[in-house]
Amino acid sequence: xxxxxxxxxxxxxxxxxxxxxxxxxxxxxxxxxxxxxxxxxxxxxxxxxxxxxxxxxxxxxxxxxxxxxxxxxxxxxxxxxxxxxxxxxxxxxxxxxxxxxxxxxxxxxxxxxxxxxxxxxxxxxxxxxxxxxxxxxxxxxxxxxxxxxxxxxxxxxxxxxxxxxxxxxxxxxxxxxxxxxxxxxxxxxxxxxxxxxxxxxxxxxxxxxxxxxxxxxxxxxxxxxxxxxxxxxxxxxxxxxxxxxxxxxxxxxxxxxxxxxxxxxxxxxxxxxxxxxxxxxxxxxxxxxxxxxxxxxxxxxxxxxxxxxxxxxxxxxxxxxxxxxxxxxxxxxxxxxxxxxxxxxxxxxxxxxxxxxxxxxxxxxxxxxxxxxxxxxxxxxxxxxxxxxxxxxxxxxxxxxxxxxxxxxxxxxxxxxxxxxxxxxxxxxxxxxxxxxxxxxxxxxxxxxxxxxxxxxxxxxxxxxxxxxxxxxxxxx
Numbered sequence: 001x002x003x004x005x006x007x008x009x010x011x012x013x014x015x016x017x018x019x020x021x022x023x024x025x026x027x028x029x030x031x032x033x034x035x036x037x038x039x040x041x042x043x044x045x046x047x048x049x050x051x052x053x054x055x056x057x058x059x060x061x062x063x064x065x066x067x068x069x070x071x072x073x074x075x076x077x078x079x080x081x082x083x084x085x086x087x088x089x090x091x092x093x094x095x096x097x098x099x100x101x102x103x104x105x106x107x108x109x110x111x112x113x114x115x116x117x118x119x120x121x122x123x124x125x126x127x128x129x130x131x132x133x134x135x136x137x138x139x140x141x142x143x144x145x146x147x148x149x150x151x152x153x154x155x156x157x158x159x160x161x162x163x164x165x166x167x168x169x170x171x172x173x174x175x176x177x178x179x180x181x182x183x184x185x186x187x188x189x190x191x192x193x194x195x196x197x198x199x200x201x202x203x204x205x206x207x208x209x210x211x212x213x214x215x216x217x218x219x220x221x222x223x224x225x226x227x228x229x230x231x232x233x234x235x236x237x238x239x240x241x242x243x244x245x246x247x248x249x250x251x252x253x254x255x256x257x258x259x260x261x262x263x264x265x266x267x268x269x270x271x272x273x274x275x276x277x278x279x280x281x282x283x284x285x286x287x288x289x290x291x292x293x294x295x296x297x298x299x300x301x302x303x304x305x306x307x308x309x310x311x312x313x314x315x316x317x318x319x320x321x322x323x324x325x326x327x328x329x330x331x332x333x334x335x336x337x338x339x340x341x342x343x344x345x346x347x348x349x350x351x352x353x354x355x356x357x358x359x360x361x362x363x364x365x366x367x368x369x370x371x372x373x374x375x376x377x378x379x380x381x382x383x384x385x386x387x388x389x390x391x392x393x394x395x396x397x398x399x400x401x402x403x404x405x406x407x408x409x410x411x412x413x414x415x416x417x418x419x420x421x422x423x424x425x426x427x428x429x430x431x432x433x434x435x436x437x438x439x440x441x442x443x444x445x446x447x448x449x450x451x452x453x454x455x456x457x458x459x460x461x462x463x464x465x466x467x468x469x470x471x472x473x474x475x476x477x
């Protein structure tokens with residue numbers, strides 16, 4: 001789909017809001033929030049999509065709330081005038097989640113960034129949505145606890161919950177759906193609910209917490225989260241392991257998981273991504289398919305895990321290992337992995353990056369990655385591959401010259417083929433990037449018309465005016 005066609009499809013899913021109503025809301029908000037309401041074009045464009053191929057669609061104004069009560073006030077005012085609201089963390093979403101296709105007010109949670117309470121004995125904490133994962137872990141360090149979900153970007157916890165993110169540690173610690181106990185959420189009528197209590201499990205009623213997780217701001221606005229914490233491991237060892245092929249690296253991943261080795265992280269970078277990372281992060285790795293791995297536990301446990309993993313690697317022709325046990329060496333290694341998106345862009349300066357992901361059952365992982373590489377080659381495109389392959393999730397950074405119409409067309413074909421391939425293997429169109437605007441069109445094929453209708457019914461029930469992040473996930477007619 002061409003960019004112009006995409007823009008037209010997203011703006012046709014809902015009616016435009018009344019400019020006079022928007023202006024009235026902005027005037028009333030300005031009287032309350034003063035310089036915490038911003039209408040300059042530069043700031044508004046910063047709060048539209050900026051990272052990928054989805055066109056930038058800025059809001060009419062940006063507000064910086066300080067409390068749940070202020071969020072309620074904004075929601076009630078916008079609801080009274082039928083004006084959209086788009087929650088915003090740090091803007092790292094990759095599928096147009098923070099765009100404002102129908103205008104409206106963006107709520108930037110920059111100032112709601114506090115760690116409110118730590119219950120060390122219960123292994124949990126309460127945070128505001130604007131705190132980032134790095135800031136949280138810095139403040140937790142003296143407790144001997146840490147929060148493990150690591151999507152790479154220094155994302156905010158509210159945004160991580162809203163997009164149901166995962167990341168490099170997901171293979172051991174799970175995803176956001178596994179580590180959020182409860183959330184304080186503002187509904188479209190301005191009321192506040194707690195989605196659950198702090199107990200580690202409950203059988204009382206519908207699971208509202210997991211309904212909100214992954215809803216991308218379309219059902220409610222998160223203003224507090226209670227998160228599970230974990231003990232900082234006694235020993236951590238990271239390693240880099242080259243392989244003769246992507247197929248061998250994927251098979252090593254599959255065998256590691258199936259063997260029950262409790263690997264904390266296991267990441268695949270194909271040869272092109274290694275080339276990009278060497279250039280961007282100043283590494284000197286062989287330019288072949290490579291696994292980045294990490295083990296957590298006791299000294300003895302880490303040693304045993306490493307040995308067992310080494311046996312699997314050797315059987316598949318991989319190695320030798322290059323281990324990093326010093327914290328500074330591990331940090332450099334994983335920072336290079338986290339910078340994979342920017343490293344990929346360095347391969348074609350000036351090109352646009354189409355970041356996308358799919359996820360399949362790990363038994364189909366090698367087949368899916370290999371078929372994707374074949375499609376990239378056939379279409380004569382540049383697209384390094386990396387991913388959290390321990391749970392069957394991998395990513396493409398598709399680099400495209402947007403002035404070349406034929407290349408844009410071929411890029412669109414690849415994106416379609418990738419999703420079709422994943423769905424044919426009982427996978428999903430997105431393992432962690434989310435739906436936003438970019439992947440709405442795939443949900444019917446993945447879930448079926450009846451399930452999509454059920455999602456739309458939930459949206460209408462909780463947000464009958466469709467003011468919460470409209471034009472995302474489920475199209476409403």
